[in-house]
Amino acid sequence: MxxxxxxxxxxxxxxxxxxxxxxxxxxxxxxxxxxxxxxxxxxxxxxxxxxxxxxxxxxxxxxxxLPSPPGPSPPGLQTTTITTSQESTPPALVVPRTSRSMAIESVLLQPVPDVVDELESLLASAQTKALLHHCMFHESIHDSLMAPHQIAEIGDEQDSPYRAYILPLAKKQIGLLYAVLGLSAVHLGRLTDDRTLIETTSVEYRLKAIRALSEQVRKGQNTSLSEEEEDCVFATIQVMLLHDIAESGISEHGIHITGAMSVCKPTLISEGLNGRRQRAVFFIGNLAWLDIIRSFAGTRRLCFTRDIREMVASAGGDRFELVNGCPREIFLIIGSVLEKAKEYKMGWTTDEDFRSTLMAAKFELHAWDAKSKTYPSPDPRWTNVATAFQYACILHVHRLLDPTQPASSPEIQAAVAQVLDATADIPADCSLIELLILPLFMAGADTLSRHSQFYVLSRFRDIERRSEMRNPVPADLLQQVWTARAAQGPGQEGNISWRDFTCFPELPRQHDYLII
CATH class of the missing domain: 4.10.240 (CD2-Gal4)
Structure with a gap:
């Protein structure tokens, strides 16, 4: 052979x-x-x-x-195998070997060949129809969009921001369509154990999306992008992050979120953003939240500014909570905490200033009343979601104040209990459960009993079954923490931090751990 x-x-x-x-x-x-x-x-x-x-x-x-194997690709889900045909398979593209660690700027600014507008032919291909069908597109690609995990069951038929924003853009912008097809291919491949979809089809579409994104960014350096083109850049980056989550839960070298910030800056400087551009505010808000999540693993990674977070909180409306779960007030508090922690790590502020800011934030978080707030829907379980995020952030503030504080500390265990009790009231068949990976993970990192650890993993399985998406990172990190803690000898109660397992000193730019 x-x-x-x-x-x-x-x-x-x-x-x-x-x-x-x-x-x-x-x-x-x-x-x-x-x-x-x-x-x-x-x-x-x-x-x-x-x-x-x-x-x-x-x-x-x-x-x-070599020619493609004969036979047309099926238009729907009657089969789980989608072959790669000449009409839809991108050719291999050459990327110069400029350095061992390629940052977002070098990826996006690669020179690319002239791109023929092939959107119409791409939409007409059998492979595209099958992948879009999997995403719950109607074959006419006019009616609905449901991509995995975050996109799944967000809002109702009229209210879904993904249906309102991504669908019209993908119909017009081929780069975003490539990104959606790549995400759909890796998700369908996971469900059907089709290695070709995972290792070939999704990679090729992802590469095409990167190249289209490169062209848009390069164009933006020479001329002003239209609002639609700018929004397409933000949407494409977000879908590619969902692809990272579907594939491994890790965005290598943090290129996507950092790159999104580099695209945001010229737009904000030139005209600012407000409620008029709801689509842009929506995408930037989601990216700003992912910036918060990755910064939980290392505060130096925070790159979105306070101005952007405040703009998102004031202009984004309740769609921010609808998609991300975290209340906007909590989002702003923890953003300020991480910003101050970054300043401290970089040596830009004093120990006294750092601790004073964190103590004030801890008091503000404890004083925040979830029951007095308004939520995206009348469902009373939104209060449980808010409480879970509230105490997950309190746990993180504790860890920033004293990374060595034992997990057995009464105030740590009190916050853990608040998170677990809040999530216990949300059943497995409720769509809100999909918003709770981060709070469950933060509580799980400090659980001490085996039954609490079993509960956290069971909730992750509930989320996986409902979303048909498995992000391996949360459970894998928790297992490493629990194993290390179990190996401690008698009298050894020092904290085992999950962040110790996400840092690689040999990397000049750390990976992003997307715990959602």
Whole structure:
């Protein structure tokens, strides 16, 4: 049997499956990494991993592509396998090897060839129809959109911001459509255990989305983007982050959120944002919340400014809570806490100023009354969601004040109990349960009893069953914390921080852990 050939050096170092694309591994490119190359002179033609062309190899110098296997792709979900055809498969794209760690700027500003407007033909392809059908698009792509996890059951038929915002943009902007197709492919591949969808189709669409995003950003440097084009950039970045969550729960090197901030700055400087641009406010608000989440793992990662968070809170309306769960007041408080913690880590403020700010924030969080607030719907369980986020943030403030405080501390355990009690009142068949991964994770990191740990993992399984999406990061991190804590000897009660398992000193730019 002919061997497929060795993996690229980058995939070898990361101990992951390589697609062996030439001249660059497309899996590396889609992750914003530089493919370090191969030890021989042969490559796959395309990225076939199964079917008629599995294990096919030709000399690297040859450019002729192998034809696709015959037969049309099905238009719907009658089959779970979607083959990659000539009409929808992007060709391999070359990315220069500029450095070992590629930041968002170098990814997005790559020169790209002229892009022919292929939106109409892409929408007409059988593969696109099947993937959009999986996303709950009607075949006419006019009526509805439901992408996995965050997009699932957010709002009703008229109220869903994804249905109102992403659908019209994806119909007009091919880069966003590529991003949605990539997300749908990886999600469907996970559900059906179809490795081709996960390792080939989704990677190719993701690469095309990155290239389209690159072109938009490059255009924005030379001319002013229209509001629709700017909003498409924000939407594409958010969908690609959902792709990261669906694939691994980790956004490598933090390129997407940091890149979103670099796009935000010119827009805010030139005209500012207000309630008039609700679509832009919605996307920026979601990205600002993801910026908060990644900063839980390391305060230096915070990049969105206080002005942006305040704009989101004042102009975003209750759609912020509808999608992200966290009340806007809590969002602002914890944002200020993380901003001060970043200043302290960077040596820009004193220990006294840092502790004073955090103590004031802890008092404000405890005084916040979830029952007196208004929520996106009359469902009384919104109060439980708010309480869970309130005490999850209180836990994080405790950890910023004293990282060594034992988990057995009475005030730590009191906050843990508040989170677990609040989440216990939300049944598995309620859509609100999908908003609670972060609070459950924060409480789980400080649980001491095995039955509490079992409860947290059970709730994660409830969320996975309901959303049909598994973000492996929360449970994996908790298992590492619990294992390390169980290994402590008698009398050793020092804290085991989950953040110890998310930091890699050898990386100049840390990965983003997206615990949602």
């Amino acid at each position: 002919t061997r497929a050939g060795p993996a690229c050096m980058t995939c070898r170092e990361k101990c992951r499956k390589c697609d062996r694309g030439r001249p660059n591994c497309q899996r590396c490119v889609s992750k914003g990494l530089v493919c370090q190359g191969y030890p021989d002179q042969f490559r796959f033609c395309g990225i076939a991993s199964r079917g008629k062309w599995k294990n096919a190899r030709i000399p690297a110098s040859e450019k002729t592509a």
